[in-house]
Amino acid sequence: xxxxxxxxxxxxxxxxxxVALSKKGKAAKTNTLEVSFxxxxxxxxxxxxxAVWIENDKGEVVKTLFVTSFTTKGRVRxxxxxxxxxxxxxxxxxxxxxxxxxxxxxxxQLDAVTGATPQASGTQTFxxxxxxxxxxxxxxxxxxxxVEATLFNASxxxxxxxxxxxxxxxxxxxxxxxxxxxxxxxxxxTDVKATLK
Numbered sequence: 108x109x110x111x112x113x114x115x116x117x118x119x120x121x122x123x124x125x126v127a128l129s130k131k132g133k134a135a136k137t138n139t140l141e142v143s144f145x146x147x148x149x150x151x152x153x154x155x156x157x158a159v160w161i162e163n164d165k166g167e168v169v170k171t172l173f174v175t176s177f178t179t180k181g182r183v184r185x186x187x188x189x190x191x192x193x194x195x196x197x198x199x200x201x202x203x204x205x206x207x208x209x210x211x212x213x214x215x216q217l218d219a220v221t222g223a224t225p226q227a228s229g230t231q232t233f234x235x236x237x238x239x240x241x242x243x244x245x246x247x248x249x250x251x252x253x254v255e256a257t258l259f260n261a262s263x264x265x266x267x268x269x270x271x272x273x274x275x276x277x278x279x280x281x282x283x284x285x286x287x288x289x290x291x292x293x294x295x296x297t298d299v300k301a302t303l304k
Contacts, residue, residue, distance in 0.1 A: 154295060
């Protein structure tokens with residue numbers, strides 16, 4: 108009888124770590140996508156513009172997380188008429204301009220996603236909470252994150268990566284695409300990361 112009780116106790120003790128491991132090993136639910144990069148402010152005009160956005164699997168912009176203010180508002184000097192920056196300087200994040208159909212957006216819609224261009228270098232972080240531009244939760248499925256930076260004039264770099272709302276917590280693989288090299292401004296945006304949390 109003692110052998111049977113001992114065998115039962117040993118079996119139970121061996122099962123405890125397995126149960127704990129299965130609970131611990133369960134994939135955490137993804138709630139947000141965090142996008143970050145190291146930003147180095149560049150000297151002179153024609154640089155320092157960037158945009159961060161999300162597209163669905165049809166290539167439609169679901170939400171713009173951020174776009175620099177010059178791109179959407181431009182800069183008025185002297186007697187100049189107000190003009191959106193991407194019209195005055197077409198090299199301002201052209202991939203975002205086209206994808207977001209910026210020409211069809213009102214000033215108010217652009218204001219909602221526009222922020223001041225950072226005056227100092229440092230880490231920039233943006234979070235997507237799986238909602239669209241109207242604040243509604245998006246459907247489960249596959250999405251793509253983009254970070255585009257105008258390094259200098261026609262030299263732009265765009266990082267993109269595909270992920271699913273069903274993916275486990277972890278890093279999204281990002282692929283860079285450079286339009287043309289610019290050694291002087293290549294460090295404007297570095298260490299670009301997208302992490303499901």
